[in-house]
Amino acid sequence: MAAAVTNIFAGLSLVLDRMSERRDEEAWLAEQAGCREARYLLLDAAGESYLLQETEGLRWLSGAERSAWFADVPASLLGIAGGCPHFLLALDDAHPFDALEERLAARRIGLREAGLRLAADEAGLFAYAKGLAHWQRETRFCSGCGAPLRRVAAGHRMQCTDDACGRLHFPRTDAAIITIVEHEGACLLGRQASWPKGRWSALAGFVEPGESLEDAVRREVAEEAGVRVGEVHYHSSQPWPLPASLMVGFIAHALDPAIDLRDGELEDARWFTPGQITAGLADGSFATPTRLSVSYQLLAHWLRERAELELDTLVT
Template sequence: MPNHLAYSALNYFGASDLDRAHLRRRDAAWLSQRLQDPATVLLPFLHLKPLLSDTHQLMTLSVNELPVQDLGLSPIFLGLKEDRAYFAIDLQENHGFIPLGGSFQELWEATLPLARPQSSLLAYAKAMIHWNRQHQFCYVCGAPAVSKDAGHGRKCTNPACHTSHFPRTDTAVIAMVTCGDSGLLARQASWPKGQYATIAGFLEPGETLEHAVAREVQEEVGLQVTQVEYHSSQPWPFPASIMVGFTARAENTHLHLDPAEIEDARWFTRSQLKELMSTGEIKLPPALSISYRLIQDWLNADVEQ
């Protein structure tokens, strides 16, 4: 059996080396102490963009450089690494902080040069900041909601409600579909010219992950799949998803495309796809995506019998 924990760690954003130390989230005294500790690591974000160097390397700050308590910011505790506490900081426009030697950059564009654990750390931080930003108000009664558990929860301030809210992640499935020795790739009209990827879609209520794969494949390209197997998963903080990757076998190669979703879909043998990639006619999705990983693993595998 494959080691799926190690297998998923090969995906960008999936190689965490941080102890989330969940029991510390409610320890107010400990958190306050860590926010005064010069060894504590701060990860500042502005407009959901992390602070990176001009060469796209991770930049962190200390509490001496960014006194979060004095600035009235609400740090989000991420966890511990080598007994150093890590916090994500959502800066505001009027924070008065000007980074030296770096800038706030889109994580999507700057991920590849980062070490895998760093990409995972920033994905985690970005997802937590996004969730807190999106839940300023209670979704039950509409009253303001305040942060609790060091950013890992929010509490409605309405005494008649007091609903607790916790971070949510949108689940999406993505699959490399094969039939015999051919693999299926598809594209949407909005994608760059020549770019093809695997079939993907969001999980719906009442579905298993495998049923979601079968439904998405049937809806988008009209194929029935007979076998769905788990491959790996990937946090996807754009803005707040988890991509669950699968392989799937189709009964036949007869395609019936949904024009609202799919502009084109094609079957390729491994040799055909490699040749078209070499000429630039076909482009794969970005290397940081699990779709790229699914395709590459299929290309590198033995031809199915």
Template sequence: MRAATAPVRNVFADTGEGFDRCAERRDDVDWITAQIASPDSRCILLDDAGQAVVNAERSHLQWFAPSQLQALIEQQMPLFLGCAEGRSHFAVLGPALAEAPLWWEPGSQRMGLREAGQQLPAFEASLFAYAKALQQWQRDTRYCPQCAAPLKLQASGHRLACSRQACGKSHFPRTDAAIIVIVDYQGACLLGRQAHWEAGRYSTLAGFVEPGESLEDAVRREVAEEAGVLVGPVQYHSSQPWPMPASLMLGFSATALDPQIRLRDGELDDARWFTPAQLVEELAAGRLHLSSPVSISYRLIADWLRRRTGQELDELPGAR
């Protein structure tokens, strides 16, 4: 696959070049303990609903020294995320922050991940997504699939081990691969809508990769299943972690072999080809609504429109 040039990185996918996950340090108990004790380390705080604590202006994560969250750290191992700017970063999970005393500064608030993707700096939104993915995995993985014994947390939150000595199987965070694709045919792009979406909302087509399937074959299968359109060349675009709850979105562009749409029962409510002119007109009239700018779907459409016409999707009336 040849990667298409993308002008900016996707939301939740930009921790920056200076961020090091330091995977080799996760099992170093002495080093991790020293980092938790260090006043230079900082933590983000997530509540039981997967929201992060942010400042009063909702413009940045609320950063904590580990000592400020000692009561929570004594209850549950903090999740080591990595190092940046010479300091270690952790995530601390609060079991029920809605009813708990306020450890944070007056005026601080809680924010969901989708909103964070639009409002927080790229590094902070990406770190939040990283922490939430670990939180969700730990919440969903309580018992060993091998023998049903309880699991215990290891590797600073990155591994779960079976507590039954005779089993001892290790389990690691789950990531589900899903393709998402903008399909082009002679200058028009294919967008579809699901029946439960708001009126006028259309998006690029997407679906999960199946066992034993290549990414390119997944693109062709999903487009054929959802819209009945046959796809030829497939080109990789970019990827986006999407911890809602545990997906990795793999973005592609593809070329259709013919424009005929054949909808199948149970897949899409509608699918249409949009030329750039139709896309611009429908957005301006309020008849077309796209996915959130947080999503890779929006990026795929934006890059397609830029290549076709030089127009910026962000600047079009109705796009955001």
């Protein structure tokens, strides 16, 4: 059964109405952009935003500030939250970002740091805005005829400017699986050579064309660790706009514990019992995946279900 968990960047639908059915209503959009409650989130060309110096919150612009400083930057509707319209302003390299820090009394912050510092709703809005801005920057020419594209639907679609083509382009999300594999009281974790010493994580990989999520789990685990997987059960998902992924988490069951690392994707892969994880956390030889990732939640769920251990209390 799926865990009752909300991953970082997830759960935004609890506070935000994306208003997707009204994105083509130009008069309504103008009304929202001009109302007193409108808020604007700035993202620079690197996808970073601005954090208030006094509090742990994003520096949103008012409508007046947007008109005074960024009237030339098209606004993309994120939705309505708390009765206030929320918009994205994606800046380009022409704007002096360092000068903005002083003007806004705020410092630049990346999404990874924001996910661990911000309240859940602001972290989710930042992730949503970052994913949308990345797609807008990367989608400038029609893949059908090569003509330039223009932004429509409040920034959520691109349309070919060649009337003979007119093709619409929609934001893309790359699906990826991430999984804890278990066998006879142990779980399979892997590590890459570039990671900090002692860090282990769930195995992950992108879904290929014509492949179900469950089959992607079986293929990726076989490719990375040589382990054959049978049953696969959904756990939870997490938007991961770094730059454009959706991580779909699973608990899988191995048919055989034999590990074969012949393809070289991982530096190492091992089976860990709850006792080995607990001991490794205590002596510093084992490090969990970052709390930012659904991988941490998968490990926490597995320890809770198999050994009644709470990972948060084990990690110091």
